[in-house]
Amino acid sequence: MKTSQLLIPTLREAPGEAETVSHRLMLRAGLIRKVASGIYTYLPLGLRVIRKVEQIIRDEMNRAGAQELLMPMASPAELWKETGRWDFYGKELLRFKDRHERDFCLGPTHEEIITDLFRREVKSYRQLPLNFYQIQTKFRDEIRPRFGLMRGREFLMKDAYSFDRDEAGARENYQKMYDAYHRIFTRCGLTFRAVEADTGLIGGNSSHEFMVLAETGEETVVYTDSGTFAANVERADVLPPESIESDAALPLRTVSTPNCRSIEEVTAFLKIPAHRLVKTLVYSTGKETVAVLVRGDHTVNEIKLKKALGVPEIELAGPATVEKATRAPVGFAGPVGLKGIRILADQAIPALKNVVVGGNQLDIHFVDANWGRDFSADQTLDLRNAQAGDPSPKKDGILKATKGIEVGHVFMLGTKYSQAMNATFLDAQGKECLAVMGCYGIGVGRSAAASVEQNHDERGIIWPYPIAPFHIHLIPVSQSDKTNEMTVRLYAELQAAGFDVLWDDRDDRAGVKFNDADLIGAPFQVVVGDKGLADGVVEVKVRRTGIKTRVTPAELIQHLR
Ligand code: ATP
Ligand code: MG
Ligand code: MG
Ligand code: MG
Numbered sequence: 149m150k151t152s153q154l155l156i157p158t159l160r161e162a163p164g165e166a167e168t169v170s171h172r173l174m175l176r177a178g179l180i181r182k183v184a185s186g187i188y189t190y191l192p193l194g195l196r197v198i199r200k201v202e203q204i205i206r207d208e209m210n211r212a213g214a215q216e217l218l219m220p221m222a223s224p225a226e227l228w229k230e231t232g233r234w235d236f237y238g239k240e241l242l243r244f245k246d247r248h249e250r251d252f253c254l255g256p257t258h259e260e261i262i263t264d265l266f267r268r269e270v271k272s273y274r275q276l277p278l279n280f281y282q283i284q285t286k287f288r289d290e291i292r293p294r295f296g297l298m299r300g301r302e303f304l305m306k307d308a309y310s311f312d313r314d315e316a317g318a319r320e321n322y323q324k325m326y327d328a329y330h331r332i333f334t335r336c337g338l339t340f341r342a343v344e345a346d347t348g349l350i351g352g353n354s355s356h357e358f359m360v361l362a363e364t365g366e367e368t369v370v371y372t373d374s375g376t377f378a379a380n381v382e383r384a385d386v387l388p389p390e391s392i393e394s395d396a397a398l399p400l401r402t403v404s405t406p407n408c409r410s411i412e413e414v415t416a417f418l419k420i421p422a423h424r425l426v427k428t429l430v431y432s433t434g435k436e437t438v439a440v441l442v443r444g445d446h447t448v449n450e451i452k453l454k455k456a457l458g459v460p461e462i463e464l465a466g467p468a469t470v471e472k473a474t475r476a477p478v479g480f481a482g483p484v485g486l487k488g489i490r491i492l493a494d495q496a497i498p499a500l501k502n503v504v505v506g507g508n509q510l511d512i513h514f515v516d517a518n519w520g521r522d523f524s525a526d527q528t529l530d531l532r533n534a535q536a537g538d539p540s541p542k543k544d545g546i547l548k549a550t551k552g553i554e555v556g557h558v559f560m561l562g563t564k565y566s567q568a569m570n571a572t573f574l575d576a577q578g579k580e581c582l583a584v585m586g587c588y589g590i591g592v593g594r595s596a597a598a599s600v601e602q603n604h605d606e607r608g609i610i611w612p613y614p615i616a617p618f619h620i621h622l623i624p625v626s627q628s629d630k631t632n633e634m635t636v637r638l639y640a641e642l643q644a645a646g647f648d649v650l651w652d653d654r655d656d657r658a659g660v661k662f663n664d665a666d667l668i669g670a671p672f673q674v675v676v677g678d679k680g681l682a683d684g685v686v687e688v689k690v691r692r693t694g695i696k697t698r699v700t701p702a703e704l705i706q707h708l709r
Pocket of ligand 3 (some may be wrong): 554
């Protein structure tokens with residue numbers, strides 16, 4: 149394509165609201181434009197990237213035996229009421245009424261729709277297993293849409309749903325998707341890690357998230373270097389099921405834990421299993437030191453805490469008091485699956501005399517703080533000092549934390565939806581059985597944005613070859629006939645050789661073209677000019693390394709391969 153045929157509105161500066169690199173660069177390189185909060189138009193270059201990511205996804209989904217279909221965006225309330233999610237899903241579900249006053253929502257995910265299809269159309273075990281997927285626009289009325297395509301309200305998702313005769317089949321499908329996701333994200337050129345994950349609003353038994361490792365990630369991943377353990381820090385039940393208590397078993401109260409000198413003593417006193425405690429905050433009220441044991445994804449709301457403790461001010465005790473971070477906790481207990489919790493700064497914390505411990509006391513509701521986001525992500529837990537005698541292979545070294553972007557998520561759903569919606573099939577004996585399901589999502593736009601987070605420099609984007617909007621940016625820098633003829637020739641030859649070529653045919657200064665080319669980020673730039681042609685060469689620049697090579701037009705294609 150020629151630059152003159154495409155709308156590529158590059159910008160020198162990104163609009164102020166763009167907080168992350170990918171958001172800034174995707175705006176500046178003319179890939180996307182905002183229409184409303186969390187709602188974007190994909191401009192021609194942006195759409196080309198999206199389509200390439202989609203194509204990789206399609207290839208791998210088809211290869212894994214999934215079949216493509218397309219479900220509607222508008223989804224009738226009745227189906228959502230059958231599973232209870234009409235009420236449960238909350239405000240992320242955008243609801244509306246049609247002219248007949250019937251309730252609908254814009255689909256944020258499609259378990260209900262696909263399960264309805266299944267129960268109507270599939271009758272026999274002979275038709276199983278099945279795996280359906282679509283690449284479709286989703287709507288979630290996110291509370292905080294931000295970072296461009298990373299957290300939109302309207303966004304493209306690949307979602308897939310598998311149906312099996314039994315658990316074993318479902319596990320097989322799950323594994324196939326898990327493997328397909330590895331191939332997809334590898335082909336997209338992303339550095340990622342699959343981690344154990346919480347099942348969130350989708351529900352189900354087991355799940356993994358695919359995390360692109362990047363500073364700007366909203367998720368915290370904890371892992372061991374040996375690779376035996378990796379999980380989303382949110383995940384609160386990584387331990388084997390027999391060691392997990394139901395939430396209901398946890399007392400909702402504030403208690404004194406007199407004479408406790410360590411978190412271990414506190415948890416022992418409270419009979420709360422240590423793995424329940426994801427965070428431990430230690431505050432000082434001025435008179436006493438207060439440890440607040442926080443579990444799950446909850447954390448302390450300071451105002452409510454002050455009220456509950458009846459003190460005007462609270463501040464952090466221990467070394468993390470330093471600097472302004474009034475909310476930074478001193479210690480971190482958890483995550484889960486790691487017994488032998490240890491307060492990082494324990495040496496400096498005064499003995500926890502007369503400690504008041506409020507887990508989830510009524511009305512001390514803990515909201516909105518996360519390890520990594522609200523305090524340092526580079527804190528590590530030394531698992532070698534963990535409780536002796538635990539044979540868990542997870543305890544094999546230092547647990548590290550890093551930031552991640554969730555680009556994909558696979559779930560084993562079991563019969564959660566098939567039961568609620570009576571999605572059954574007849575087995576070989578003619579007995580009615582519930583289909584065992586799985587579901588599998590990939591954020592298409594988020595994957596593209598995550599790629600930019602990982603692949604850029606101060607001059608712009610550096611696209612991995614497989615998802616680049618163009619492979620080659622062809623840049624004539626002289627106005628002469630000679631340069632023009634060579635550009636026309638190379639444009640044709642390169643395209644015939646299978647490269648996607650963007651020819652900057654604008655009547656602009658070389659500097660302007662170079663800046664735009666670096667910003668847009670095609671992996672190769674081919675520069676044609678009178679000076680080089682006088683020596684019989686054109687110049688190839690590799691965007692990632694900046695290395696320039698002079699090659700003859702005849703050698704060019706060979707050189708690029
Ligand atoms: P998050 O934790 O970031 O809110 P999620 O866990 O709610 O995501 P899933 O329900 O697992 O998302 O959806 C599957 C995939 O869809 C996610 O892994 C992510 O890549 C993508 N996705 C989810 N929400 C958004 C969004 N608001 N904007 C862009 N992509 C999204
Ligand atoms: Mg979400
Ligand atoms: Mg999530
Ligand atoms: Mg998810």
